[in-house]
Amino acid sequence: METTKYLLAEDHLPKNWYNVAADLPVPLAPSLHPATGQPIGPADLAPLFPMSLIEQEVSTERYIPIPQEVLEVYQLWRPSPLIRARRLEKALGTPARIYYKYEGVSPVGSHKANTAVPQAFYNKAAGVKRLTTETGAGQWGSALSMSSAFFGLECKVFMVKVSYLQKPYRRGLMESFGGTVVASPSTETACGRAVLAEHPDSPGSLGIAISEAVEIAAQSADTKYALGSVLNHVLLHQTVIGLETLEQMQMANDYPDVVIACTGGGSNFAGLAFPFIGQKLRGEANVRVIAVEPSACPSLTKGPFAYDFGDTGHLTPLVKMNTLGSTFVPAGIHAGGLRYHGMAPMVSHLLNLKQMEAVAVNQLETFAAGITFTRAEGILPAPEANHAIAVAIREALRCKEEGVSQSILFNLSGHGNFDLQAYMDYQMGKLHDYEYPAEEIAMALAGLPSVKDF
Numbered sequence: 001m002e003t004t005k006y007l008l009a010e011d012h013l014p015k016n017w018y019n020v021a022a023d024l025p026v027p028l029a030p031s032l033h034p035a036t037g038q039p040i041g042p043a044d045l046a047p048l049f050p051m052s053l054i055e056q057e058v059s060t061e062r063y064i065p066i067p068q069e070v071l072e073v074y075q076l077w078r079p080s081p082l083i084r085a086r087r088l089e090k091a092l093g094t095p096a097r098i099y100y101k102y103e104g105v106s107p108v109g110s111h112k113a114n115t116a117v118p119q120a121f122y123n124k125a126a127g128v129k130r131l132t133t134e135t136g137a138g139q140w141g142s143a144l145s146m147s148s149a150f151f152g153l154e155c156k157v158f159m160v161k162v163s164y165l166q167k168p169y170r171r172g173l174m175e176s177f178g179g180t181v182v183a184s185p186s187t188e189t190a191c192g193r194a195v196l197a198e199h200p201d202s203p204g205s206l207g208i209a210i211s212e213a214v215e216i217a218a219q220s221a222d223t224k225y226a227l228g229s230v231l232n233h234v235l236l237h238q239t240v241i242g243l244e245t246l247e248q249m250q251m252a253n254d255y256p257d258v259v260i261a262c263t264g265g266g267s268n269f270a271g272l273a274f275p276f277i278g279q280k281l282r283g284e285a286n287v288r289v290i291a292v293e294p295s296a297c298p299s300l301t302k303g304p305f306a307y308d309f310g311d312t313g314h315l316t317p318l319v320k321m322n323t324l325g326s327t328f329v330p331a332g333i334h335a336g337g338l339r340y341h342g343m344a345p346m347v348s349h350l351l352n353l354k355q356m357e358a359v360a361v362n363q364l365e366t367f368a369a370g371i372t373f374t375r376a377e378g379i380l381p382a383p384e385a386n387h388a389i390a391v392a393i394r395e396a397l398r399c400k401e402e403g404v405s406q407s408i409l410f411n412l413s414g415h416g417n418f419d420l421q422a423y424m425d426y427q428m429g430k431l432h433d434y435e436y437p438a439e440e441i442a443m444a445l446a447g448l449p450s451v452k453d454f
């Protein structure tokens with residue numbers, strides 16, 4: 001029988017995270033203070049994050065040790081499997097070898113737990129009592145609620161309103177872990193009230209929910225803020241995915257020609273791809289790396305690489321990233337985790353350095369890909385992950401056309417068992433594609449802050 005699953009023993013769990021900053025040919029542009037336009041220091045971030053995470057945020061050490069307490073929780077589901085999608089290969093009739101790393105095995109069903117656990121651990125160690133955060137589809141909120149329960153923290157989650165309404169079961173899961181969930185924009189914060197005053201029917205956005213969570217954290221001494229993506233330390237924690245995969249590809253006696261992942265804020269992409277990009281930057285290997293985003297929210301493919309706020313209420317530092325403008329509210333596509341106006345500075349930087357590619361895909365193609373995948377492999381993917389599958393299928397069909405047998409690796413960042421309404425709507429023909437919202441994006445981009453470039 002041919003091997004389908006590449007499983008690592010528990011003692012093969014990586015003991016360090018990989019920090020791509022160590023291998024960059026050009027360092028990341030500094031984050032800027034929104035008031036002065038000058039680079040910020042660790043003290044500026046201290047109201048929001050514990051110093052241990054701020055140190056990781058700016059570190060240039062190649063490997064950062066994973067604390068024992070974190071490894072013990074990771075062991076609940078890690079190492080995660082690498083699976084050869086043999087049945088999908090057959091269904092497509094492709095000579096390509098397709099592999100997927102399956103992050104849906106975490107208790108909350110996605111990769112988000114890989115950073116929620118260390119973030120809760122470091123906050124607890126710093127004496128924090130409560131965490132606030134945002135969540136789109138509810139994946140991040142579930143992961144942080146679970147991790148808060150593990151380490152004895154309270155957790156307050158601002159959930160983007162369109163998802164709060166579309167995905168009540170995610171809310172039920174967060175509440176089961178003891179989390180408190182509020183639909184955003186809410187009346188609990190000045191930022192939320194300001195949005196509601198202007199747009200009473202606002203569907204919400206990650207940018208708005210971040211402002212609300214940051215506002216609450218900045219106001220109370222025992223409360224800090226946790227972000228589910230975008231920041232360097234979040235991307236760092238996710239690299240357990242790619243580090244395991246490097247070893248699993250060796251077990252498979254193979255190496256990917258193409259590595260693919262979807263991008264909302266960039267964390268599952270970074271998690272899988274950065275260890276491979278690191279090998280490329282060090283001249284040890286060569287690989288194509290593709291980030292896939294929704295056409296309805298195309299920050300990497302249509303947004304300029306510029307300084308912008310991470311949130312709509314303009315409470316966060318300015319970071320240099322591919323952005324659609326902090327006031328852009330994306331259409332209510334079902335891939336809620338991909339509705340973010342910006343992109344991780346580190347991912348934007350690597351795109352700018354031409355170490356990776358980016359493509360945008362429309363919603364209907366992604367759901368068609370998800371259905372093809374589930375009928376072949378049995379796992380119903382998260383709508384976000386369908387973006388990666390769509391491009392993996394495009395690449396597999398290209399291999400078929402060209403008659404070449406390449407190796408394609410993608411990140412199946414989560415399962416879609418809480419997203420059945422989206423699949424039912426798709427089957428009933430209720431979903432549609434969104435035109436590239438050029439006018440709205442132009443309007444949001446006109447409001448980009450003007451600061452000296454670094």
Ligand SMILES: *Cc1c(COP(=O)(O)O)cnc(C)c1O
Nearest residue numbers: 139229264265266267268337414
């Ligand atoms: C949140 C989420 C994403 C998008 O976020 P990234 O930070 O870009 O990874 C993708 N897939 C799933 C399953 C998610 O929960």
